[in-house]
């Protein structure tokens with residue numbers, strides 16, 4: 032039992048907390064943050080980062096304090112400063128422009144996103160038209176579509192679009208997906224595509240990444256025991272948004288997203304016996320701790336961690352950061 036030191040004295044009501052495991056940082060996010068930190072250490076501040084390195088304000092602000100400057104486009108980066116591309120991946124035009132300007136750049140694209148980029152290229156080389164299952168406007172989708180010439184990839188956002196979206200006739204088709212989708216929604220969309228195009232080529236191995244899959248499975252494992260699910264994450268984080276949806280669909284009456292402990296409305300937990308807590312892949316564990324600290328203001332917590340998978344995966348830093356030396 033996890034008791035605040037003076038919980039008994041304060042006679043606070045008991046609240047069971049189911050902690051989803053795994054939760055929080057994935058290997059791709061961990062690598063992206065290390066790339067920025069290591070770049071600052073080696074080359075000195077400032078290091079520019081194109082787009083939020085990962086979708087979490089706490090992480091971004093802590094890197095800013097170390098000397099990172101976040102920009103949206105390359106034209107905001109001076110010629111003599113290093114620049115890092117975010118974990119979500121970038122269209123090919125971005126490194127091309129960086130090379131043209133002779134910028135020193137480091138690519139923090141998650142290797143599992145890069146894998147999807149390579150799949151897209153292989154399908155294109157084989158003359159296939161590609162259907163990309165994903166969310167319009169998400170930087171990963173922009174990056175993946177930007178691997179290939181315009182018009183060679185059709186975005187499919189839901190099962191209805193899978194059934195009706197116009198596709199070019201007379202060419203073979205293939206589908207790929209964003210890495211952070213809802214596993215269940217994607218199954219439905221793929222089923223609709225296969226029904227309409229029985230010959231469509233599928234990824235050799237699932238594009239939805241291990242971290243997304245595991246975090247959704249962990250939420251499902253606790254959803255029907257929890258009366259409220261608190262998801263630590265950011266509203267622009269795709270995998271965090273999916274955790275809110277997955278919790279509610281798996282039987283939790285209410286799921287809320289909070290960015291920081293102070294954002295949690297404690298009255299939501301009043302009168303409840305059990306809540307669940309999880310965190311998206313871009314949310315650090317310290318923010319989960321913040322939520323627990325916040326809950327302890329009004330409750331005596333009894334914490335149980337429910338782990339559905341052990342994660343041991345790590346990704347190497349880019350070659351330029353693996354050896355000591357100047358750029």
Ligand code: SF4
Pocket residue numbers: 057058059060118141142143144210211240241242243270312
């Ligand atoms: S959520 Fe998955 S694809 Fe995205 S950075 Fe993490 S491991 Fe990579």
